[in-house]
Structures are given as structure tokens and as C-alpha cells.
Amino acid sequence: MQHFPDPKSNLSMSWTPPAPDSQQQGCVRMTLENSSLWKSFHCIGTEMIITKHGRRMFPHCSISLAGLQPFANYVIMMDMVPVDSFKYRWKKEQWEVAGKAEPQPPCRTYMHPDSPATGSHWMKQSLSFLKVKLTNNHFDQHGHIILHSMHRYYPRFHVIQADSPYTVRWGPFQTFSFPETTFTAVTAYQNPKITKLKIDHNPFAKGFREGGTHSHSKRLSDTRVLPIERCISFPGLQRMPSTTNSVLSEKTQVSALLPVKGGNHSAWSLEQDASESLHTEPLELLEYDYSCEEQMVPASVAYQPYRFDTSAEIKSNEFHQNLNHFLFSRSVDYARFPFPANDLDAAHLHHPPPQSLATVEHGSRHHTDHHRHSNAADWSQYPLFSYSCW
DNA sequence: TCGCCTAGCACTTTTGAAGTGG
């Protein structure tokens, strides 16, 4: 476990310990394999380059699974979830809120290319999401995950017991996310410390350090080496307006909306552009933990035959559409991060009180207040799913 | 004027086809 500096030494922000590297829901345990690397970046404020043609993540997501049924088939998926409803900008060597978020781009989900595979297969070795690509091109036809620059996201993993990608709507599922994987999407690196860290860890970047244009070397050498205690100035996260109070109430909203077995799934037809409401209503964090819950949700939308292939162009948007519909209807994890209680917070909290990711309990249930916030309008505020699925 | 985005650059790493030998 990586050692983190004393939070009290941070000048402007405080800090709380990170969440554990692995999470358990029911019998299923997911571990973030390269957690220490993620934390190294997280410590500075992870930035992910997004380009028009798609850029791989670095660090990339690598997970391992345990507790699956060896002979049952599973589909493993990953998607990106907005951390909050704000846009950020890099100013004076730190991230600050720059206003409301842009309307969410089409939500896309990446399915691990091995899917579906048996539990024993998934547990045999770690799963790499190396080939996931991020883009800011809203008209991307390659199936890359579309993000907004200068917005904050975190990857979320779905483990769905299903024999094929087309039956994921019926299968028991769990969802996991890891606080240290939160990042800011950028088109060019803002924080030189991130650049340096990436060059140190990413072999592709060596070319720029050891040969070719060395101009950047000078740039990097110009980077001020900050005292270690400054390292914990979690640019985005700690500046993030916090809202723990909202967490419980919001998560109850989710549970209240959970469909009943055999119920009319059309109730989930909230294919409205959630981004609209997302950015016009105060955003709160849903932190409903579905740990150990396996729900059977009847589908209202039939899946079109399609299999994800990282090398092939996505030819059917409909699959994504259906997938998102599924995720929307079955959303699990509802962000384990501190989301702003409202926009007012964002406006006033340039140095918000820290709400560590880890302050939100992982793997525990929060079933209080299930009966509140149960209408669709409340639900549509939530940013995780059903951005105007195209 | 400022901040963000993009294309092109020079380089390394990865990938896969082709060749070789047992």
C-alpha cells in the first residue's frame, strides 16, 4: 500500500486516505492491479489526453477478479462516468472550477474483448483495458469512449453474468469503481508533473526524453519540484465541491427507482437527454451500493447482434444505445465520489472542504431512505447514464 | 488577448507477416 503524505501538511487542501485497492460485492472481488501507479498520478491529479482519433489511457485500467462462478459466463464492461457537473481549467498550477459542465456526450461502453468468458477464465489472469481509447470527437465512428475535455471522469467496471453481450440485461451483475482512477480529460497536458510522471512510466514517451525533440526536456527541467507535502494537492478532487450530505439521500433515490422483478420496464424509458437536467439541476452524488445485490431486470429493448472488437469499427450504434439503456436501468455503483451538492457549492468552493474518496464507504450497503427521491425527474438528474444515447 | 484544440513532428514500442530450421 502506497504511503501518502500527511494531509495536514498540505497548504490548501486536506486529504484523507485512499480506498482499498480491491472491492467486494457479494462473492465477487475486483482488484485494481496497477493501483500504485494510479495513486502516483492521482496524487498529482491524473490527466488523460483525449484526441480526435482516440488516445489510449495511461495509466490504463488493469483489474483482477475473484469469486466468480468458474463455469458461469460473464461479460465485463467498462464505461466512463462524470465525477461532477463542472468544467475545470488549469490556472496558476492548479485546477479550478470553470463553470458548469458541457452537456454530456453520448455515453459509450467498452466491453472487454474476451467477453463473454467463464468465471475461471476471468479469474485466471488480470484483465487489461489497455486498448480502450478516449476521444473528444462526438461523431466518432470507431467506438471510442467520448469525453469532454477539461471535465472529470472515472472508469467504472461492470461484471455481468451473461452468456452473451445480448443477454446482459438479464444477468446478475456487480459494478466496481476505484477512487484513484479519477482523472481530468484534457487535449494537452496542463500539469507538467503529470507529463514527467508519464514519461517516467510510459515507454512510448521515452522517445521524447531520450531523442528527437528535446525541447520538452528543458520544459520539464523548468518544472518546479514541489515539496512532497504539496504532492497531495489533489487538483481536481480536493477542489471538488463536496457533498457528502447529499450522498445518502441520492442513493436512496436510486434504490427507490429500482425496478421490481417482472415489472414493466418501460418505466425506465428515460431516454431523455439526461445531460439537460444534469446541468440545469443541482447535481448530487448517488452512492447507492448494490453490494451483493443481483437483480434480474427484464429487458424492454432487444439487443442487436454485435460484438465489441477493439480493432474493428463500431458499426452499430444501436448496441451502445441498448447497452446504455441497460446500464441506465441497472446502474449499480452510483459513484463513490464526493459530488457537489449544488452549483452554489462550486461557485463558492474553490477550496472546498476535502471529501476524500475514501470517506465514502466501499462495499457497504446504504439502504436508508429508500422511499425518497423516487420520481423520474430526480432520477434524470443523475449523470451516470442515458446521456442522450444515440 | 486568452485558453483550448489540432496537426505534424521525431522517436520508441508493438504487432504481425515472412522466412528459417528442426
Add this chain to the structure above:
DNA sequence: ACCACTTCAAAAGTGCTAGGCG
């Protein structure tokens, strides 16, 4: 004919920078 291994060129991927754009 088949398999395993090696070689090598092409493709993919990287961060930096200048210039464009709103």
C-alpha cells in the same frame, strides 16, 4: 506438412510545439 522460433518492416502510440480558432 507442421510447428516453433527469429527477423524485420509497418503500424501504432507517445509528448511537444506552433499555429489556428472562438
